[in-house]
Amino acid sequence: MKNIPQISEAEFEVMKIIWKYAPINTNEVTEKLTHTTDWSPKTIQTMLKRLVAKNALTYSKESRVFVYTPLISEAEYLRQKRTSFLDRYFHGNMTSMLSSYLEEETLSQKELEELRKLLSDKDH
Structure with missing residues (x-):
């Protein structure tokens, strides 16, 4: 990288x-x-x-x-920050990070539907 x-x-x-x-x-x-x-x-x-x-x-x-x-793209920079955040606070575990957000935050029905669609699209 x-x-x-x-x-x-x-x-x-x-x-x-x-x-x-x-x-x-x-x-x-x-x-x-x-x-x-x-x-x-x-x-x-x-x-x-x-x-x-x-x-x-x-x-x-x-x-x-x-x-x-x-000299660096925005995508490269955000990818590095995202990975660093995940590693630093959630030991690289995406499920732990998402669980933490879902436990602490109130999501609207629309947000939940968008998340379901993202996961469904990722699965196919």
Whole structure:
């Protein structure tokens, strides 16, 4: 499995923008994140630099702006986080995790039907 860098929650918010809009330049990232966060442009630029240093992003310079592209896919990152969570908290046992959620959470009829369909589809 590819080595996936550890990124913070804030860096993950930056990555979500990159995954959705790549290739995307610094100004576009900043514009999108200043609408949804209270981060300053300097903070966003710092996070972009950190993500490049962690090998989560690469960039090219076009004219006077940096254009960012992810080095890892969102699917790869989420797969690694999902596996890590399952291993860490449920010893890799999917049934234990699902049982825990089902015991603690109230599911709507629609959610139960969706789960049954997912399990039925997986079985065929």
